[in-house]
Amino acid sequence: MAVRRRQRLGPGGGRALLGAVLLCVWWRAAAERVRYTIAEELGRGSLVGPLARDLGLSADELPARKLQMASAGKKQLKYFTVNEENGNLYVNERLDREEMCGESATCSVSFEVLVHNPLSVFYVEVAIQDVNDNAPRFLQNKFQLEINELTSPGARFYLGMAEDPDVGSNSLQGYELEANGHFTVEVKASEDGSKSRPELVLAKALDREEAAFHELVLRASDGGDPARTGTARIRVTVVDANDNAPVFSQAEYTVHVPEDVAVGSTILTATAEDADEGQNGQLKYSFHKISYRDSKLFYLDSDTGEITVRGELDFEKISSHELEVQAHDGGELFDTAKVIITVTDVNDNVPKISVRSAINEISEDTALDTVVALLHVQDRDSGANGEVHCTIEGNIPFRLEKSLDDYYRVVTARELDREQVSEYNVTVRAADGGSPALQSRAVLCLRVLDVNDNAPVFAEERYSARVAENNAAGALVLTVRATDADWGQNARVRYRLGEGRVRGAPLSSYVSVQAETGALYALRSLDYEQVRELRLWVCAEDGGAPALSSNVSVVVQIVDENDNAPQVLYPAPAAALGSGSGGAWSGVELAPRWSEPGALVAKVVAVDADAGQNAWLSYELAKATEPGLFRVGLHSGEVRTARSPLARDAARQSLVVVVKDHGRPALSATATLSVVLAESVAELLAELSSATDEAAEPGEPAGSLTRWLVLAVAAVSCLFLAFLLLLLALRLRRWHRQQLLPPASGALRGVPVSHFVGIDGVRAFLQSYSHDVSLTADSLTSLRQCEVVCAAFLSKETDRRCGFRVA
Known part of the structure; x- marks a missing residue:
């Protein structure tokens, strides 16, 4: 039956109570210790004691606390x-105190008990009480003695001891x-008083x-109840007298032997001398006192007295x-x-590392000093050979704490980063103090779990296309x-388009981004003349909770194509003058017959809505009377x-002038100029009149020409007043550059000023002309053309003007 020993407070005063309290505090600080006492030979399943209750654990706590036995070796656990x-402690195997503890006066088994959540270590000691289950036993069950018949009464003879x-x-x-009738037995205590022989x-x-022989029976008995006995037979042979006894050179031999001495090695020689001669002087050596265990370890040569090793010695055992x-x-x-x-x-035991508790997964945001594993380290050697020093190999974010x-506890020493190291093999090395030192290793495999601590990173700082x-x-x-440097769902990246507007419309109506691949698509056909470039932001967001994101700038440049033909601004289209011609261009210019070679007659002005070389224009004379x-200037368009x-000359x-751009393929437009060669204004008016007559329908009355003349004079007067107002407006710089286009060319509004510049750098709209014109009733068409040209050439960058002199 198990007996649990408890500390009881006697009826002492306050001093005893204080001492007990201090003892309890120290007891808790060191570790919980529980001691039980049981008898040996208990069978399997016998109750030792209510361990959980004695540790202060209730039955409800047991499933969560996970009571677990642990020990330095598996022998104690069995x-x-x-x-x-x-939570009760039971016997798992029949207990034999003699097998467990040998001749030791006390016998106990100690082991640790681990209690999890939180982790605690308790020491449990079970004392094994002896029962009288062994009878005394003589090492030899027969003794042979030879006693000289002259031996005086009172002589003593050593007998083998019983165990x-x-x-x-x-x-x-x-x-x-x-x-x-001849012998008695007496028990003599040994010199150290430990045993009697x-x-x-x-x-x-x-x-x-x-009587030549005496047969005796020696009986040894123990103090059990009932007592057990063991017997040995003694045969005494009576011989003749021998008056000199052997004498050893030393009363006590002492020798130190390392535990790793080889089997068969001689460790000492016991020598004795006898003064007798003959047979009485011939000596034989034997063990007089030796235990059964020692008889397996040592051998005595009966002739020489040499003691040799016959079995392996073990300091840790004996x-x-x-x-x-x-x-x-x-x-x-x-x-x-x-x-x-x-x-x-000798240093023959390698330190042993036992992993008592360990985890194999840890989050990368785990706090410092978090316990990862609990290790138990033991070396069976003694002294410096048993002093163990533990270290962690490598530069890893863990350290050991005793x-x-x-x-020892393995705890986190630095912050973990799964993106740098996703798995650690924590190698703990234990080395003793021997020379040479023995060491062992234990490896803990630890996987770092990911947290969403990294935002997506774009491959480029900015993108352009x-x-x-x-x-x-x-x-x-x-x-x-x-x-994303994270893992799993935390590394899953999705893309979305940032908010924005282009020309008043949402950016999402122009482009879209594929959420999974990051592919950017154009949702509509883009027009360089409307949008030169798109600036937008793309956001990448991971799948963590909370999600992390980053943005990148994307610039999409629209590349111009030659999709706009040149447009002729001067001469004005016939449709603008009310001529009714569809798509052709016409104009009337005066060239005096006395003109020198190289005199400026007219200037064809054209623009192209494209850019770059697609807007570079060249002029050539395609047809002339x-x-x-x-001749026409290749880049200026000057006639x-x-x-x-x-x-x-007629x-x-x-003149038919062709205007081409430099695109591939090139696009072109034509302009038709009518040039009148005249010596005087009268001749010019006559020519214009004849042209008007040719244009008039047959049968038109002649009186209509007078009306046309009156209307022409009124138109010229209004035009002159309009020119004065325009000049005043230009001086006040209140006109915008967009007013460069004539009223009939509304389709060209908004075209940048740079498109009106030829390759030679001369602005097309800054050219002015000054002609002396004599008006007649037949010159209305020429006057209207002149009005359109002057209005188109005026801008806020010049003070030039068209001058007219009416005759």
């Missing part, structure tokens, strides 16, 4: 077990000899002629051996010497790419005389 349901593995009152208590005492003189050697002569005389063999420790006795205008809707513009009379007009010259 004897006991803990019931997980009720009883039990302890206390159950151990060997005494010897008795069966009744006989029997001696055969001669009580009556022997007579060999009366550190000292005490023997007695006896030297016998040829007769009955002998001498005894004590032999003490001290086994010295918690209790031989326990070029897209040709007139693209197909849904065309791929570019692909942005962002990566007199091919060699006029000049190539030579002086001749009398044979008065009316028709």
Whole structure:
């Protein structure tokens, strides 16, 4: 039956109470200790004690606290077990105190108990009480003695001791000899007082002629209830007299032997001398006192007295051996010497690392000093050989802390970053203080769990792309790419478009981004003349909670294509003058017949809504009434005389000028100029009148020409007043550059000023002309053309004007 020992407070005063309180505090600070006492030979399943209750754990706490036995070795764990349901401690295997503790006076089994949530260590000690289950046993069940018949009564003869593995009152208590007329037995205490040995005492003189042999029975008994006994037979042979006994050179032999001494090595030689001669002087050596265990370890040569090692010594099991050697002569005389063999420790035990508790996964945002594992380190050697130093190998964010006795905790020492190291092999090295040192290692595999601590990172700081205008809707513009250093859902990146507007419309109506791939698509056909570039932001967002995001700037440049033909501003289209011609261009210019070669006659002004070389314009004369009379500037569009007009040249010259851009393929437009060669204004008016007559329908009354003349004069007067107002407005710089276009060319509003510049850098609209014009009733068409040209050429950057002199 198990007995649990508790500390009880006696009826002492306050001093005793204070001491008990201090003892309890210290007891809790060091560790909880529970002690039980049970008898040996208990069967499996026998109750040792209510361990959970004694540790202060209730039945409700047991499932969560996970009561677990732990020990330095598996040997201790095999004897006991803990019931997980009720927390009681039971015997797991039959207990044999003698097998467990040998001859030790006390016997106990100690082990640790781990309680989780939170982690605590408790020490449990179970004391094993001895029962009288072993009878005394003689190492030899027969003894042979030879006693000289001249031996005087009172002589003593050493007998072999009996052994009883039990302890206390159950151990060997005494010897008795069966009744006989010559011998008695006496028990003599050993010098150290630890054990008693029997001696055969001669009580009556022997007579060999009366009895040559004596058969005796020696009985050893213990103090158990009931007592157990063991017997040995003694055969005494009566021999002739021998008056010199052997004498050992030393009464006590002492030797120190390392535990790793080789089997068969001689550790000492016990020598004795006998003054007798012959058979009485021939000595034989034997062990007089030796335990059964030591008899397996040492061998004594009976002839030489050499003691050799016959088994492996182990300092950790037995550190000292005490023997007695006896030297016998040829007769009955002998001498005894004590032999003490001290086994010295060598560093033959490697430190042992036991992982008592460990985790294999840890979050990367775990706080510092978090316990990762609990280790127990033990070395069975002693002294410096048993002093163990533990370290963690490598530069890793963990360190060791010694918690209790031989326990170490592995805790976090630095912040963890899964993106740098996702898994650690924590190698703990234990080295003892021996020379050379022995060491062992334990490896803890620890996987770092990811948290969302990294925002997506784009592959480039900014993205740019070029897209040709007139693209197909849904065309791929570019692909942005962002990566997230996290793992799993935290690394899943989705893309979205930032808010914005382009020309008043939402940005999302122009482009879209694919959420999974980051591909940017154009949702509509883009027009360079409307939008030169798109500036937008793309946001990359991961799948963490909360989500992290980052933005990147994207610039999409629209590349111009040659999709706009040149547009001629001057001469004005015939439709603008009310002529009714569809798509052709016409104008009337005056060229005096006395003009020198190179004289400026007119200027063809054209623009192109495209950009770059698609807007670079060139002019060439495609058709002329007199091919060699006029030439056109390749880049300026100026029509000049190539030579002086001749009398044979027709008065009316028709010129067709082709305007081309430099696109591929090139686009073009044509302008038709009518040039009148005249010596005077009258001739000009006559020519104009004839042109008007030709244009008039047949049968029109002549009186209508007068009306047209009156209307022409009124128009010229209004035009003159309009010119004055325009000049005043220009001087006040209140006109905007957009007013450069004539009223009939509303389709060209908004075209940048740079498009009106030729390659040679001369602004097309800054050209002014000054002509002396004589008006007649037939000159209305020419006057209207002149009005349109002057209005188009005026801008806020010049003070030039068209001058008219009416005759």
